[in-house]
Amino acid sequence: MSTAAKYAKNLQRFRQAVGVHDRENECTATGIGLSFFDMDRLDFDEAEELWPGITVHAVEMTTGNFRVLCDGEHGPSEAEVQAADVTELIGVEA
Numbered sequence: 001m002s003t004a005a006k007y008a009k010n011l012q013r014f015r016q017a018v019g020v021h022d023r024e025n026e027c028t029a030t031g032i033g034l035s036f037f038d039m040d041r042l043d044f045d046e047a048e049e050l051w052p053g054i055t056v057h058a059v060e061m062t063t064g065n066f067r068v069l070c071d072g073e074h075g076p077s078e079a080e081v082q083a084a085d086v087t088e089l090i091g092v093e094a
């Protein structure tokens, strides 16, 4: 798969994840968090706008996954938030 194809496929996944997040939570999604490594290999830039209102950011997390970043708090611990929001990326090997 070309980088452009992976980029497009992951963008699709981000949209789905943000849609699910905003449907199931009171808070609003503000961005997508990726590991530094995945940002680089999938050709995303820090603070790049994916679509209006959603930007991509490097966060400390496992490679091969992404999480929805938002303006709310989901639960008592950050670990649970991460586990709930993490989705597998397409075209990368963790």
Ligand SMILES: [Zn+2]
Residues within 6 Å of the ligand: 021, 025, 027, 028, 029, 069, 070, 071, 072, 073, 074
């Ligand atoms: Zn949220």
